[in-house]
Amino acid sequence: xxxxxxxxxxxxxxxxxxxxxxxxxxxxxxxxxxxxxxxxxxxxxxxxxxxxxxxxxxxxxxxxxxxxxxxxxxxxxxxxxxxxxxxxxxxxxxxxxxxxxxxxxxxxxxxxxxxxxxxxxxxxxxxxxxxxxxxxxxxxxxxxxxxxxxxxxxxxxxxxxxxxxxxxxxxxxxxxxxxxxxxxxxxxxxxxxxxxxxxxxxxxxxxxxxxxxxxxxxxxxxxxxxxxxxxxxxxxxxxxxxxxxxxxxxxxxxxxxxxxxxxxxxxxxxxxxxxxxxxxxxxxxxxxxxxxxxxxxxxxxxxxxxxxxxxxxxxxxxxxxxxxxxxxxxxxxxxxxxxxxxxxxxxxxxxxxxxxxxxxxxxxxxxxxxxxxxxxxxxxxxxxxxxxxxxxxxxxxxxxxxxxxxxxxxxxxxxxxxxxxxxxxxxxxxxxxxxxxxxxxxxxxxxxxxxxxxxxxxxxxxxxxxxxxxxxxxxxxxxxxxxxxxxxxxxxxxxxxxx
Ligand code: NAP
Numbered sequence: 001x002x003x004x005x006x007x008x009x010x011x012x013x014x015x016x017x018x019x020x021x022x023x024x025x026x027x028x029x030x031x032x033x034x035x036x037x038x039x040x041x042x043x044x045x046x047x048x049x050x051x052x053x054x055x056x057x058x059x060x061x062x063x064x065x066x067x068x069x070x071x072x073x074x075x076x077x078x079x080x081x082x083x084x085x086x087x088x089x090x091x092x093x094x095x096x097x098x099x100x101x102x103x104x105x106x107x108x109x110x111x112x113x114x115x116x117x118x119x120x121x122x123x124x125x126x127x128x129x130x131x132x133x134x135x136x137x138x139x140x141x142x143x144x145x146x147x148x149x150x151x152x153x154x155x156x157x158x159x160x161x162x163x164x165x166x167x168x169x170x171x172x173x174x175x176x177x178x179x180x181x182x183x184x185x186x187x188x189x190x191x192x193x194x195x196x197x198x199x200x201x202x203x204x205x206x207x208x209x210x211x212x213x214x215x216x217x218x219x220x221x222x223x224x225x226x227x228x229x230x231x232x233x234x235x236x237x238x239x240x241x242x243x244x245x246x247x248x249x250x251x252x253x254x255x256x257x258x259x260x261x262x263x264x265x266x267x268x269x270x271x272x273x274x275x276x277x278x279x280x281x282x283x284x285x286x287x288x289x290x291x292x293x294x295x296x297x298x299x300x301x302x303x304x305x306x307x308x309x310x311x312x313x314x315x316x317x318x319x320x321x322x323x324x325x326x327x328x329x330x331x332x333x334x335x336x337x338x339x340x341x342x343x344x345x346x347x348x349x350x351x352x353x354x355x356x357x358x359x360x361x362x363x364x365x366x367x368x369x370x371x372x373x374x375x376x377x378x379x380x381x382x383x384x385x386x387x388x389x390x391x392x393x394x395x396x397x398x399x400x401x402x403x404x405x406x407x408x409x410x411x412x413x414x415x416x417x418x419x420x421x422x423x424x425x426x427x428x429x430x431x432x433x434x435x436x437x438x439x440x441x442x443x444x445x446x447x448x449x450x451x452x453x454x455x456x457x458x459x460x461x462x463x464x465x466x467x468x469x470x471x472x473x474x475x476x477x478x479x480x481x482x483x484x485x486x487x488x489x490x491x492x493x494x495x496x497x498x499x
Contacts, residue, residue: 006039007429009113009142010104012097014088014128015120016045016056020149022063025119028422030064033077037426042080042104046097048087056083080108088120088128094135101137112142115428122151126165133169147176147428150241151232152437155453156446163439172439176428181242181349182435183420183427185409186379190249190351191263193377193385200375201254203355205330210372211484213337213352214246215491216379217344219296221469222318226309233316235288235456238340240449244271245437246379247336250351251326260434264441271444275325282455287476289319290461291343294469301343301469315460318342319467321477322452323484335484339477343469345492349379352489363390363400371402376494384408388494 011029013021032038045056057078065074084100086093105112116132118125125148131137138144146166153159166175181187194200203209216238222229229237248267255262277285293303305312319341326336355373374388386406393401427435467474472488481487 008039009115010110011115012044013117014046017047020119024421026060026063028425031422040108042108045083046086050085051083053083057081088124094131098137112140114140114144117147126162129166129169145174146170149178152442155450159446176436179241179437180420183424186383195254206334210354210356211335216340216349218342219347221343222307226307234320240445243338244445264438268440273326273328275327278451282452286322288317289467289474290464291318291469292465296470303465319473341473345472348491350491351377
Protein backbone atom coordinates (compact mmCIF):
# COMPACT_ATOMS: atom_id res chain seq x y z
CA UNK A 1 0.00 0.00 0.00
CA UNK A 2 1.24 3.49 -0.85
CA UNK A 3 2.95 5.39 1.96
CA UNK A 4 0.61 8.37 1.65
CA UNK A 5 -2.60 6.37 1.47
CA UNK A 6 -5.55 7.85 3.36
CA UNK A 7 -7.41 4.83 4.66
CA UNK A 8 -11.14 4.73 5.28
CA UNK A 9 -12.73 2.66 8.04
CA UNK A 10 -15.17 2.38 10.87
CA UNK A 11 -13.12 1.89 14.02
CA UNK A 12 -14.81 0.19 16.97
CA UNK A 13 -12.92 0.57 20.21
CA UNK A 14 -13.97 -1.92 22.89
CA UNK A 15 -12.97 -0.46 26.26
CA UNK A 16 -13.36 3.13 25.07
CA UNK A 17 -13.65 4.58 28.56
CA UNK A 18 -10.42 2.92 29.72
CA UNK A 19 -6.92 4.14 30.31
CA UNK A 20 -5.39 2.91 27.07
CA UNK A 21 -8.09 4.51 24.93
CA UNK A 22 -7.76 7.84 26.67
CA UNK A 23 -4.00 8.01 26.98
CA UNK A 24 -2.93 6.44 23.71
CA UNK A 25 -5.64 5.65 21.18
CA UNK A 26 -7.60 8.92 20.98
CA UNK A 27 -4.48 11.14 20.96
CA UNK A 28 -2.83 8.91 18.31
CA UNK A 29 -5.90 9.01 16.08
CA UNK A 30 -6.03 12.75 16.48
CA UNK A 31 -2.40 13.14 15.43
CA UNK A 32 -3.12 11.09 12.31
CA UNK A 33 -6.16 13.26 11.62
CA UNK A 34 -4.17 16.47 12.14
CA UNK A 35 -1.51 15.24 9.71
CA UNK A 36 -4.27 14.51 7.17
CA UNK A 37 -3.40 10.82 7.10
CA UNK A 38 -6.97 9.61 7.50
CA UNK A 39 -9.62 9.30 4.84
CA UNK A 40 -13.29 9.02 5.84
CA UNK A 41 -13.67 7.47 9.25
CA UNK A 42 -15.91 7.23 12.30
CA UNK A 43 -15.34 5.69 15.71
CA UNK A 44 -17.75 3.76 17.92
CA UNK A 45 -16.62 3.60 21.52
CA UNK A 46 -17.91 0.60 23.45
CA UNK A 47 -17.95 0.13 27.23
CA UNK A 48 -20.52 -0.71 29.89
CA UNK A 49 -21.10 2.61 31.60
CA UNK A 50 -23.92 4.70 30.30
CA UNK A 51 -22.81 7.78 28.38
CA UNK A 52 -24.44 9.92 25.70
CA UNK A 53 -22.58 10.62 22.47
CA UNK A 54 -22.02 14.17 23.73
CA UNK A 55 -20.48 12.98 26.99
CA UNK A 56 -18.25 10.56 25.13
CA UNK A 57 -17.16 13.28 22.70
CA UNK A 58 -16.34 15.52 25.66
CA UNK A 59 -14.12 12.82 27.15
CA UNK A 60 -12.38 12.30 23.79
CA UNK A 61 -11.87 16.05 23.56
CA UNK A 62 -10.34 16.13 27.05
CA UNK A 63 -7.92 13.32 26.35
CA UNK A 64 -6.76 14.86 23.08
CA UNK A 65 -6.75 18.44 24.24
CA UNK A 66 -6.21 18.60 28.01
CA UNK A 67 -5.60 22.37 27.90
CA UNK A 68 -9.10 22.90 26.49
CA UNK A 69 -8.04 25.03 23.51
CA UNK A 70 -10.91 25.73 21.01
CA UNK A 71 -10.05 24.46 17.59
CA UNK A 72 -12.17 23.66 14.47
CA UNK A 73 -10.06 20.68 13.50
CA UNK A 74 -10.60 19.14 16.91
CA UNK A 75 -14.35 19.81 16.73
CA UNK A 76 -14.52 18.02 13.42
CA UNK A 77 -12.47 15.13 14.84
CA UNK A 78 -14.60 14.54 17.94
CA UNK A 79 -17.84 14.85 15.94
CA UNK A 80 -16.93 11.50 14.36
CA UNK A 81 -17.03 9.68 17.72
CA UNK A 82 -20.13 7.75 18.83
CA UNK A 83 -20.76 5.79 21.98
CA UNK A 84 -22.49 2.46 22.42
CA UNK A 85 -23.12 1.23 25.95
CA UNK A 86 -22.73 -2.51 25.82
CA UNK A 87 -21.61 -5.31 28.09
CA UNK A 88 -19.45 -7.50 25.87
CA UNK A 89 -20.61 -10.61 27.69
CA UNK A 90 -24.24 -9.83 26.82
CA UNK A 91 -25.13 -11.53 23.53
CA UNK A 92 -28.15 -9.33 22.92
CA UNK A 93 -26.36 -6.02 22.53
CA UNK A 94 -24.21 -7.01 19.53
CA UNK A 95 -27.19 -6.75 17.16
CA UNK A 96 -27.81 -3.11 18.09
CA UNK A 97 -24.06 -2.40 17.78
CA UNK A 98 -24.24 -3.80 14.26
CA UNK A 99 -27.18 -1.53 13.43
CA UNK A 100 -25.20 1.53 14.54
CA UNK A 101 -22.20 0.28 12.55
CA UNK A 102 -24.29 0.00 9.36
CA UNK A 103 -25.74 3.47 9.87
CA UNK A 104 -22.30 5.04 10.29
CA UNK A 105 -20.96 3.05 7.38
CA UNK A 106 -23.61 4.65 5.13
CA UNK A 107 -23.40 8.09 6.68
CA UNK A 108 -19.60 8.35 6.30
CA UNK A 109 -19.13 6.19 3.14
CA UNK A 110 -16.81 3.81 4.92
CA UNK A 111 -16.95 1.06 2.26
CA UNK A 112 -17.80 -1.58 4.86
CA UNK A 113 -14.22 -1.43 6.23
CA UNK A 114 -14.12 -2.31 9.91
CA UNK A 115 -11.45 -2.28 12.57
CA UNK A 116 -12.26 -3.86 15.91
CA UNK A 117 -9.80 -2.66 18.54
CA UNK A 118 -9.95 -4.66 21.78
CA UNK A 119 -8.63 -2.26 24.43
CA UNK A 120 -9.99 -4.37 27.27
CA UNK A 121 -8.99 -7.01 29.77
CA UNK A 122 -7.76 -10.10 27.90
CA UNK A 123 -10.38 -12.45 29.36
CA UNK A 124 -12.90 -10.82 27.01
CA UNK A 125 -10.91 -11.14 23.77
CA UNK A 126 -12.18 -14.58 22.77
CA UNK A 127 -15.85 -13.86 23.60
CA UNK A 128 -15.85 -10.60 21.67
CA UNK A 129 -14.25 -12.15 18.59
CA UNK A 130 -16.80 -14.97 18.58
CA UNK A 131 -19.72 -12.57 18.93
CA UNK A 132 -18.42 -10.31 16.19
CA UNK A 133 -18.77 -13.28 13.87
CA UNK A 134 -21.98 -14.87 15.12
CA UNK A 135 -23.80 -11.54 15.35
CA UNK A 136 -22.78 -10.49 11.84
CA UNK A 137 -20.44 -7.59 12.63
CA UNK A 138 -17.71 -9.15 10.52
CA UNK A 139 -20.05 -9.52 7.53
CA UNK A 140 -19.59 -6.02 6.13
CA UNK A 141 -18.41 -5.89 2.50
CA UNK A 142 -14.99 -4.20 3.12
CA UNK A 143 -11.96 -5.37 5.06
CA UNK A 144 -12.22 -6.51 8.65
CA UNK A 145 -9.32 -6.39 11.09
CA UNK A 146 -9.00 -7.31 14.75
CA UNK A 147 -6.49 -5.40 16.87
CA UNK A 148 -5.68 -7.14 20.08
CA UNK A 149 -3.70 -5.84 23.04
CA UNK A 150 -1.23 -7.78 25.11
CA UNK A 151 -1.16 -10.06 26.98
CA UNK A 152 -1.94 -12.66 24.32
CA UNK A 153 -2.53 -15.54 26.72
CA UNK A 154 -0.81 -16.41 29.96
CA UNK A 155 1.18 -19.35 28.62
CA UNK A 156 1.25 -21.40 25.43
CA UNK A 157 -1.87 -23.36 26.26
CA UNK A 158 -4.05 -20.32 27.01
CA UNK A 159 -2.60 -18.46 24.02
CA UNK A 160 -3.54 -21.41 21.77
CA UNK A 161 -7.04 -21.45 23.19
CA UNK A 162 -7.43 -17.72 22.60
CA UNK A 163 -5.99 -17.99 19.13
CA UNK A 164 -8.40 -20.77 18.21
CA UNK A 165 -11.29 -18.66 19.44
CA UNK A 166 -10.35 -15.58 17.44
CA UNK A 167 -9.47 -17.64 14.38
CA UNK A 168 -13.12 -18.72 14.16
CA UNK A 169 -13.90 -15.12 13.20
CA UNK A 170 -10.68 -13.73 11.67
CA UNK A 171 -7.93 -15.16 9.49
CA UNK A 172 -4.31 -14.78 10.61
CA UNK A 173 -3.90 -11.94 8.09
CA UNK A 174 -6.76 -10.07 9.72
CA UNK A 175 -5.34 -10.29 13.26
CA UNK A 176 -3.09 -7.44 14.44
CA UNK A 177 -1.49 -8.44 17.76
CA UNK A 178 -0.03 -5.34 19.32
CA UNK A 179 3.46 -5.28 20.76
CA UNK A 180 3.88 -1.56 21.11
CA UNK A 181 7.68 -1.87 21.18
CA UNK A 182 7.44 -2.75 17.50
CA UNK A 183 5.95 0.69 16.88
CA UNK A 184 8.89 2.49 18.51
CA UNK A 185 11.05 4.45 16.12
CA UNK A 186 14.36 3.00 17.27
CA UNK A 187 13.08 -0.58 17.42
CA UNK A 188 12.05 -0.16 13.78
CA UNK A 189 15.46 1.35 13.18
CA UNK A 190 17.29 -1.85 14.25
CA UNK A 191 16.77 -3.47 10.87
CA UNK A 192 17.67 -0.30 8.97
CA UNK A 193 20.90 0.19 10.95
CA UNK A 194 21.77 -3.42 10.28
CA UNK A 195 20.75 -3.87 6.68
CA UNK A 196 21.42 -0.42 5.23
CA UNK A 197 25.03 -0.13 6.42
CA UNK A 198 27.82 -2.10 4.85
CA UNK A 199 30.03 -1.26 7.83
CA UNK A 200 27.82 -3.26 10.20
CA UNK A 201 26.30 -6.22 8.41
CA UNK A 202 29.60 -7.99 7.58
CA UNK A 203 30.56 -7.78 11.27
CA UNK A 204 27.16 -8.80 12.60
CA UNK A 205 28.00 -12.37 13.59
CA UNK A 206 29.92 -14.58 15.99
CA UNK A 207 33.29 -13.78 14.42
CA UNK A 208 33.17 -10.14 15.44
CA UNK A 209 30.52 -9.74 18.12
CA UNK A 210 31.34 -10.76 21.67
CA UNK A 211 27.89 -10.35 23.18
CA UNK A 212 24.72 -8.29 22.91
CA UNK A 213 22.96 -6.74 25.90
CA UNK A 214 19.35 -5.60 25.89
CA UNK A 215 18.14 -3.66 28.93
CA UNK A 216 14.66 -2.32 29.53
CA UNK A 217 14.39 -0.81 32.97
CA UNK A 218 11.68 1.21 34.68
CA UNK A 219 11.82 3.36 37.77
CA UNK A 220 8.11 2.88 38.42
CA UNK A 221 6.93 0.13 40.71
CA UNK A 222 3.84 -1.93 40.16
CA UNK A 223 1.58 1.10 40.90
CA UNK A 224 -2.09 0.13 40.91
CA UNK A 225 -1.57 -2.94 38.71
CA UNK A 226 -0.77 -5.30 41.61
CA UNK A 227 -3.63 -7.68 40.92
CA UNK A 228 -2.62 -8.14 37.27
CA UNK A 229 1.10 -8.20 37.98
CA UNK A 230 0.86 -10.88 40.65
CA UNK A 231 -0.35 -13.27 37.95
CA UNK A 232 2.08 -12.05 35.35
CA UNK A 233 5.50 -10.99 36.64
CA UNK A 234 8.31 -9.57 34.53
CA UNK A 235 8.84 -12.77 32.56
CA UNK A 236 5.36 -12.77 31.07
CA UNK A 237 4.87 -9.01 31.08
CA UNK A 238 8.14 -8.08 29.34
CA UNK A 239 10.29 -11.02 28.28
CA UNK A 240 7.75 -13.11 26.33
CA UNK A 241 6.92 -10.13 24.12
CA UNK A 242 9.04 -6.95 24.06
CA UNK A 243 12.44 -8.39 25.00
CA UNK A 244 12.23 -11.40 22.70
CA UNK A 245 10.93 -9.23 19.88
CA UNK A 246 13.97 -6.95 20.15
CA UNK A 247 16.27 -9.98 20.20
CA UNK A 248 14.61 -11.36 17.07
CA UNK A 249 15.20 -8.08 15.21
CA UNK A 250 18.83 -8.01 16.32
CA UNK A 251 19.45 -11.60 15.31
CA UNK A 252 17.38 -12.17 12.17
CA UNK A 253 18.85 -12.74 8.72
CA UNK A 254 18.33 -10.04 6.09
CA UNK A 255 14.87 -10.50 4.60
CA UNK A 256 14.75 -10.90 0.81
CA UNK A 257 12.31 -7.99 0.71
CA UNK A 258 10.48 -5.76 3.14
CA UNK A 259 7.14 -7.52 2.89
CA UNK A 260 5.31 -8.53 6.03
CA UNK A 261 5.69 -12.23 5.25
CA UNK A 262 9.42 -12.06 4.58
CA UNK A 263 10.25 -10.09 7.71
CA UNK A 264 8.06 -12.21 9.93
CA UNK A 265 9.45 -15.42 8.55
CA UNK A 266 13.02 -14.30 9.34
CA UNK A 267 11.97 -13.41 12.88
CA UNK A 268 10.28 -16.76 13.31
CA UNK A 269 13.52 -18.49 12.28
CA UNK A 270 15.28 -16.74 15.17
CA UNK A 271 12.66 -17.99 17.62
CA UNK A 272 13.11 -21.47 16.22
CA UNK A 273 16.87 -21.27 16.79
CA UNK A 274 16.52 -20.00 20.36
CA UNK A 275 17.99 -22.65 22.63
CA UNK A 276 15.32 -23.93 25.03
CA UNK A 277 16.32 -23.49 28.67
CA UNK A 278 14.70 -26.11 30.86
CA UNK A 279 14.73 -27.69 34.31
CA UNK A 280 18.08 -27.36 36.08
CA UNK A 281 19.44 -25.01 33.45
CA UNK A 282 16.87 -22.34 34.24
CA UNK A 283 18.63 -20.93 37.27
CA UNK A 284 21.94 -21.13 35.46
CA UNK A 285 20.74 -19.03 32.52
CA UNK A 286 18.14 -16.87 34.22
CA UNK A 287 17.99 -14.72 37.33
CA UNK A 288 14.83 -13.44 38.94
CA UNK A 289 14.48 -10.53 41.29
CA UNK A 290 11.89 -8.75 43.36
CA UNK A 291 12.36 -5.19 44.55
CA UNK A 292 12.64 -4.33 48.19
CA UNK A 293 12.16 -0.89 49.63
CA UNK A 294 14.61 1.81 48.73
CA UNK A 295 15.17 5.37 47.64
CA UNK A 296 14.24 6.75 44.25
CA UNK A 297 14.90 10.38 43.50
CA UNK A 298 15.45 10.79 47.23
CA UNK A 299 11.97 9.50 48.01
CA UNK A 300 11.37 6.38 50.06
CA UNK A 301 9.46 3.76 48.10
CA UNK A 302 7.93 0.54 49.44
CA UNK A 303 8.96 -3.00 48.64
CA UNK A 304 6.94 -4.91 46.03
CA UNK A 305 5.46 -7.18 48.69
CA UNK A 306 4.13 -4.11 50.53
CA UNK A 307 2.30 -2.75 47.47
CA UNK A 308 -1.52 -2.78 47.12
CA UNK A 309 -3.06 -6.06 46.00
CA UNK A 310 0.26 -7.89 46.40
CA UNK A 311 0.71 -10.96 48.56
CA UNK A 312 3.25 -10.18 51.35
CA UNK A 313 4.74 -13.63 50.62
CA UNK A 314 4.69 -13.05 46.87
CA UNK A 315 6.87 -15.25 44.67
CA UNK A 316 6.36 -12.92 41.67
CA UNK A 317 9.46 -11.58 39.94
CA UNK A 318 9.70 -7.87 39.15
CA UNK A 319 13.10 -8.33 37.51
CA UNK A 320 14.49 -10.86 35.06
CA UNK A 321 17.95 -11.20 33.61
CA UNK A 322 18.76 -13.96 31.20
CA UNK A 323 21.30 -15.35 28.81
CA UNK A 324 19.86 -16.42 25.47
CA UNK A 325 21.73 -18.54 22.97
CA UNK A 326 20.73 -18.65 19.33
CA UNK A 327 21.92 -21.89 17.85
CA UNK A 328 22.54 -21.07 14.22
CA UNK A 329 25.60 -20.41 12.07
CA UNK A 330 25.58 -16.67 12.58
CA UNK A 331 25.20 -16.64 16.35
CA UNK A 332 26.64 -19.89 17.72
CA UNK A 333 28.53 -19.00 20.91
CA UNK A 334 27.35 -15.37 21.21
CA UNK A 335 25.31 -14.68 24.35
CA UNK A 336 22.39 -12.29 24.12
CA UNK A 337 21.91 -10.97 27.63
CA UNK A 338 18.55 -9.45 28.49
CA UNK A 339 17.41 -7.73 31.65
CA UNK A 340 14.25 -5.94 32.57
CA UNK A 341 12.77 -4.78 35.81
CA UNK A 342 10.73 -2.37 37.82
CA UNK A 343 11.96 0.16 40.38
CA UNK A 344 15.38 0.25 38.86
CA UNK A 345 17.88 3.04 38.86
CA UNK A 346 16.87 4.54 35.51
CA UNK A 347 14.03 4.42 33.03
CA UNK A 348 15.67 3.34 29.85
CA UNK A 349 15.63 0.86 27.01
CA UNK A 350 19.00 0.32 25.40
CA UNK A 351 20.86 -2.21 23.32
CA UNK A 352 24.63 -2.55 23.58
CA UNK A 353 26.40 -4.55 20.88
CA UNK A 354 29.88 -5.35 22.15
CA UNK A 355 32.41 -6.21 19.47
CA UNK A 356 35.31 -8.56 20.12
CA UNK A 357 38.65 -7.21 21.27
CA UNK A 358 41.50 -6.67 18.83
CA UNK A 359 43.84 -9.67 18.78
CA UNK A 360 46.55 -7.78 20.65
CA UNK A 361 46.67 -4.67 22.72
CA UNK A 362 49.09 -2.18 21.25
CA UNK A 363 47.90 0.88 23.05
CA UNK A 364 48.34 0.60 26.77
CA UNK A 365 45.36 -1.19 28.14
CA UNK A 366 47.01 -0.94 31.57
CA UNK A 367 46.22 2.71 31.57
CA UNK A 368 42.59 1.82 31.08
CA UNK A 369 42.31 3.54 27.76
CA UNK A 370 41.32 0.92 25.20
CA UNK A 371 37.97 -0.71 25.26
CA UNK A 372 35.95 -2.80 22.86
CA UNK A 373 33.99 -1.10 20.15
CA UNK A 374 30.41 -0.72 21.20
CA UNK A 375 27.35 0.11 19.18
CA UNK A 376 24.64 1.43 21.46
CA UNK A 377 21.09 1.71 20.19
CA UNK A 378 19.09 4.04 22.42
CA UNK A 379 15.44 3.00 22.20
CA UNK A 380 13.92 5.24 24.88
CA UNK A 381 13.69 7.84 26.35
CA UNK A 382 16.56 9.11 24.17
CA UNK A 383 16.42 7.87 20.61
CA UNK A 384 19.62 7.47 18.69
CA UNK A 385 22.79 5.50 18.15
CA UNK A 386 26.27 5.86 19.59
CA UNK A 387 29.30 4.15 18.18
CA UNK A 388 32.29 3.91 20.52
CA UNK A 389 35.66 3.74 18.80
CA UNK A 390 39.24 4.13 19.95
CA UNK A 391 41.43 6.94 18.61
CA UNK A 392 44.78 8.44 19.43
CA UNK A 393 44.89 10.47 22.55
CA UNK A 394 46.21 13.88 21.56
CA UNK A 395 49.78 14.41 22.63
CA UNK A 396 53.26 13.06 22.35
CA UNK A 397 52.63 9.37 22.98
CA UNK A 398 50.82 6.59 21.12
CA UNK A 399 48.03 6.10 23.61
CA UNK A 400 44.44 5.54 22.66
CA UNK A 401 41.29 6.96 24.09
CA UNK A 402 37.63 6.03 23.52
CA UNK A 403 35.77 8.47 21.28
CA UNK A 404 32.14 8.36 20.31
CA UNK A 405 30.06 9.11 17.26
CA UNK A 406 26.52 9.94 18.21
CA UNK A 407 23.32 10.40 16.34
CA UNK A 408 20.24 11.58 18.20
CA UNK A 409 16.92 11.42 16.38
CA UNK A 410 15.46 14.48 18.00
CA UNK A 411 18.53 16.58 17.30
CA UNK A 412 18.49 15.75 13.61
CA UNK A 413 14.82 15.90 12.73
CA UNK A 414 13.92 18.66 15.13
CA UNK A 415 10.67 16.90 15.91
CA UNK A 416 9.47 14.28 18.26
CA UNK A 417 9.12 10.99 16.50
CA UNK A 418 5.54 9.72 16.31
CA UNK A 419 4.30 7.70 19.23
CA UNK A 420 4.30 3.94 18.76
CA UNK A 421 0.50 3.78 18.84
CA UNK A 422 0.17 6.40 16.15
CA UNK A 423 2.33 4.37 13.80
CA UNK A 424 0.70 1.09 14.65
CA UNK A 425 -2.82 2.44 14.19
CA UNK A 426 -1.86 3.85 10.82
CA UNK A 427 -0.20 0.56 9.80
CA UNK A 428 -3.33 -1.32 10.74
CA UNK A 429 -5.57 1.09 8.84
CA UNK A 430 -3.31 0.63 5.80
CA UNK A 431 -3.28 -3.14 6.18
CA UNK A 432 0.43 -3.44 6.99
CA UNK A 433 0.91 -6.12 9.65
CA UNK A 434 4.72 -6.14 9.62
CA UNK A 435 5.05 -4.52 13.03
CA UNK A 436 2.52 -6.78 14.71
CA UNK A 437 3.29 -10.24 16.02
CA UNK A 438 2.39 -13.29 14.02
CA UNK A 439 0.90 -16.30 15.81
CA UNK A 440 4.06 -18.35 15.16
CA UNK A 441 6.15 -15.75 17.02
CA UNK A 442 3.69 -15.73 19.92
CA UNK A 443 3.60 -19.53 20.15
CA UNK A 444 7.38 -19.96 19.99
CA UNK A 445 8.05 -17.25 22.53
CA UNK A 446 5.51 -18.74 24.94
CA UNK A 447 7.13 -22.18 24.59
CA UNK A 448 10.47 -20.61 25.51
CA UNK A 449 9.11 -18.68 28.49
CA UNK A 450 6.89 -21.52 29.78
CA UNK A 451 9.96 -23.66 30.53
CA UNK A 452 11.29 -20.92 32.78
CA UNK A 453 8.05 -20.12 34.56
CA UNK A 454 7.46 -23.84 35.17
CA UNK A 455 10.60 -23.93 37.33
CA UNK A 456 10.06 -20.58 39.03
CA UNK A 457 6.49 -21.33 39.94
CA UNK A 458 7.45 -24.66 41.46
CA UNK A 459 10.44 -23.37 43.42
CA UNK A 460 9.65 -20.45 45.68
CA UNK A 461 12.51 -17.95 45.72
CA UNK A 462 13.56 -17.75 49.37
CA UNK A 463 15.56 -14.55 49.03
CA UNK A 464 12.82 -12.22 47.81
CA UNK A 465 13.04 -9.25 47.94
CA UNK A 466 16.58 -9.43 46.59
CA UNK A 467 17.26 -6.00 45.13
CA UNK A 468 16.87 -2.56 46.51
CA UNK A 469 14.53 -0.15 44.75
CA UNK A 470 16.66 2.32 42.82
CA UNK A 471 19.39 -0.23 41.98
CA UNK A 472 20.10 -2.13 38.75
CA UNK A 473 18.75 -5.44 40.07
CA UNK A 474 20.08 -8.34 42.15
CA UNK A 475 23.78 -9.17 42.39
CA UNK A 476 23.12 -12.51 40.74
CA UNK A 477 22.39 -10.63 37.50
CA UNK A 478 25.98 -9.34 37.53
CA UNK A 479 27.28 -12.80 38.35
CA UNK A 480 25.41 -14.18 35.32
CA UNK A 481 27.73 -12.19 33.02
CA UNK A 482 30.75 -12.38 35.25
CA UNK A 483 30.99 -16.13 34.86
CA UNK A 484 31.30 -15.60 31.07
CA UNK A 485 33.95 -12.90 31.58
CA UNK A 486 31.51 -10.10 30.68
CA UNK A 487 29.76 -7.35 32.58
CA UNK A 488 26.71 -5.19 32.03
CA UNK A 489 27.62 -1.97 30.33
CA UNK A 490 26.04 0.78 32.41
CA UNK A 491 22.85 2.25 31.04
CA UNK A 492 23.86 5.69 32.23
CA UNK A 493 27.34 7.21 32.11
CA UNK A 494 28.70 4.76 29.59
CA UNK A 495 31.20 7.42 28.54
CA UNK A 496 33.17 7.41 31.76
CA UNK A 497 33.14 3.66 32.21
CA UNK A 498 36.40 1.98 31.35
CA UNK A 499 37.01 -1.61 30.50
P1 NAP B 1 -8.96 -0.23 31.85
O1 NAP B 1 -8.54 1.17 32.09
O2 NAP B 1 -9.30 -1.10 33.01
O3 NAP B 1 -10.21 -0.17 30.86
C1 NAP B 1 -11.03 -1.28 30.62
C2 NAP B 1 -12.17 -0.86 29.70
O4 NAP B 1 -13.01 -1.99 29.45
C3 NAP B 1 -13.05 0.25 30.23
O5 NAP B 1 -13.45 1.06 29.16
C4 NAP B 1 -14.26 -0.53 30.77
O6 NAP B 1 -15.35 0.35 30.78
C5 NAP B 1 -14.37 -1.63 29.72
N1 NAP B 1 -15.06 -2.84 30.19
C6 NAP B 1 -14.74 -3.61 31.26
N2 NAP B 1 -15.59 -4.67 31.32
C7 NAP B 1 -16.44 -4.55 30.27
C8 NAP B 1 -17.52 -5.33 29.77
N3 NAP B 1 -17.94 -6.47 30.37
N4 NAP B 1 -18.17 -4.92 28.65
C9 NAP B 1 -17.78 -3.79 28.02
N5 NAP B 1 -16.76 -3.01 28.43
C10 NAP B 1 -16.10 -3.39 29.54
O7 NAP B 1 -7.86 -1.03 31.00
P2 NAP B 1 -6.69 -0.42 30.09
O8 NAP B 1 -5.56 -0.04 30.97
O9 NAP B 1 -7.25 0.59 29.18
O10 NAP B 1 -6.20 -1.73 29.30
C11 NAP B 1 -6.93 -2.29 28.24
C12 NAP B 1 -6.10 -3.37 27.57
O11 NAP B 1 -4.91 -2.80 27.06
C13 NAP B 1 -5.63 -4.50 28.48
O12 NAP B 1 -5.56 -5.67 27.72
C14 NAP B 1 -4.22 -4.07 28.89
O13 NAP B 1 -3.42 -5.17 29.25
C15 NAP B 1 -3.77 -3.45 27.59
N6 NAP B 1 -2.70 -2.47 27.74
C16 NAP B 1 -2.92 -1.30 28.41
C17 NAP B 1 -1.92 -0.37 28.49
C18 NAP B 1 -2.13 0.95 29.19
O14 NAP B 1 -1.22 1.80 29.09
N7 NAP B 1 -3.23 1.17 29.86
C19 NAP B 1 -0.67 -0.62 27.90
C20 NAP B 1 -0.47 -1.81 27.21
C21 NAP B 1 -1.50 -2.73 27.14
P3 NAP B 1 -16.66 0.14 31.70
O15 NAP B 1 -16.18 -0.04 33.09
O16 NAP B 1 -17.47 1.38 31.46
O17 NAP B 1 -17.31 -1.05 31.14
